[in-house]
Amino acid sequence: MVYNSKELVRIAKRENNPKRNYLVINRLQGKHIPVKPAEALAMFRALADQVPQSYAGPRTLVIGFAETATAIGAALASALGAYYIQTTREEVAGAEYLYFSEEHSHATQQRLVKNDLKRMLPDVDRILFAEDEVTTGKTIRHLIDRLEEENPGQVTYAAASILNGMDAQALEDWKSRRISVFYLVKTEQADYEQALQGYVKKGISLDSGCAAFGKHVVELEADGWMDARRLVFSDAYETACMHLWEQVKERSGFPLTGRILVLGTEEFMYPALLAAEQMERGGAEVWFHATTRSPIAVYEEERYPLHVRYPLPSFYDQNRQTYVYDLGVYDSVWIFTDAHCAEREGVDALVRAVSLWNNNICVVRWC
Numbered sequence: 001m002v003y004n005s006k007e008l009v010r011i012a013k014r015e016n017n018p019k020r021n022y023l024v025i026n027r028l029q030g031k032h033i034p035v036k037p038a039e040a041l042a043m044f045r046a047l048a049d050q051v052p053q054s055y056a057g058p059r060t061l062v063i064g065f066a067e068t069a070t071a072i073g074a075a076l077a078s079a080l081g082a083y084y085i086q087t088t089r090e091e092v093a094g095a096e097y098l099y100f101s102e103e104h105s106h107a108t109q110q111r112l113v114k115n116d117l118k119r120m121l122p123d124v125d126r127i128l129f130a131e132d133e134v135t136t137g138k139t140i141r142h143l144i145d146r147l148e149e150e151n152p153g154q155v156t157y158a159a160a161s162i163l164n165g166m167d168a169q170a171l172e173d174w175k176s177r178r179i180s181v182f183y184l185v186k187t188e189q190a191d192y193e194q195a196l197q198g199y200v201k202k203g204i205s206l207d208s209g210c211a212a213f214g215k216h217v218v219e220l221e222a223d224g225w226m227d228a229r230r231l232v233f234s235d236a237y238e239t240a241c242m243h244l245w246e247q248v249k250e251r252s253g254f255p256l257t258g259r260i261l262v263l264g265t266e267e268f269m270y271p272a273l274l275a276a277e278q279m280e281r282g283g284a285e286v287w288f289h290a291t292t293r294s295p296i297a298v299y300e301e302e303r304y305p306l307h308v309r310y311p312l313p314s315f316y317d318q319n320r321q322t323y324v325y326d327l328g329v330y331d332s333v334w335i336f337t338d339a340h341c342a343e344r345e346g347v348d349a350l351v352r353a354v355s356l357w358n359n360n361i362c363v364v365r366w367c
Helices: 037-048 070-080 114-123 138-150 168-176 234-251 270-281 345-355
Strands: 009-013 022-026 060-064 083-086 097-101 109-113 126-134 156-164 179-186 218-222 259-264 285-290 308-313 321-325 332-337 361-366
Touching: 022 126, 022 156, 037 070, 037 156, 037 179, 037 270, 037 285, 060 070, 070 083, 070 126, 070 234, 070 270, 083 114, 083 234, 097 114, 097 138, 109 114, 109 138, 126 138, 138 156, 168 179, 218 234, 234 270, 234 361, 259 270, 259 345, 270 285, 270 332, 285 321, 308 345, 321 345, 332 345, 345 361
Parallel strands: 060 083, 060 126, 126 156, 156 179, 218 361, 259 285, 259 332, 332 361
Antiparallel strands: 009 022, 097 109, 308 321
16 A cells, blocks of 8 residues: 555544644554554564565664554664664552653653663664654654663664654754664655644543443453563564453454454554554454543534543542543444453543443453
8 A cells, every 4th residue: 555644634623732733644554543453563573574675683772662662663663674763651559760851842851761761771672663753853852862871872763753854953853863764654744733723522531430331341451461561572572462452352242343443542552553454454444543531522524533531540640531432333332451450440440431332341451
């Protein structure tokens, strides 16, 4: 498939973010908008095809950016047979962190587990950053600066993204610093603000607090968790994800047929996406997306990408608000999370939101 910005890009309005008013939504990424799993994974693999074969193998470390690019990074590492780690905003047990900033985000502070980097850097030659979109390149530059402060001259750097909106000056700056750039689609940002004009009919923000739980809400605890916030080898991570799927298939309380929704939670996307792909291969009509920390305005107009918003306490921190958008009607809904069992408010709130439209719900916890 030939990808282009008209096919992929939808522009939404960030809420209460003066740093950047717009949000680029990729309709095939599986974050905010439901997507067929095979289409998302095909796009991720097409990005991997843009990366030279010299990056294949265990001498490459792929770093995926949370939260929207965690699945992209994992898929890229898998295609390359590389090591993988994702950035995070969550607390990781026993971790020391390397902090850096993502200036345009609603939550500007990002971090990377430093313990694993120290252990791994002597064994790799290249770090490949994975993103959904590189706009100015500042976030990646911030992280490179932090890495170079602690580990000067040890590796070379490159970035791979589905979309690249860097202007000529930014690209020249990266070239002068020998940072390679790979992408699937080149985009122009000049008209993104203008694309938000004309939306006047506010969409719906639904409080799920009064909804009743669906019939036979099932919760499954799966073993063999592998946390990509810590360093993983892509082959081992892929195997662990497939073991998760096998447990779901063997212990599922509902038929894996009909119209199915699979929901990931925040940074936890790739294992859920692989399970969704397996359901799809079994003949079901499967759709995938995920909860997000991003507060995005919703509008009724059909051409606008998001129409109904469900505010929720986070699975990972009940004092933090998260969101899911445009839930539909399905024969069964499968919620995949790696949040620990202590946080119940987020789980119950999402189940209630899904229950507004659906009866058969399974919560799969892998932690």
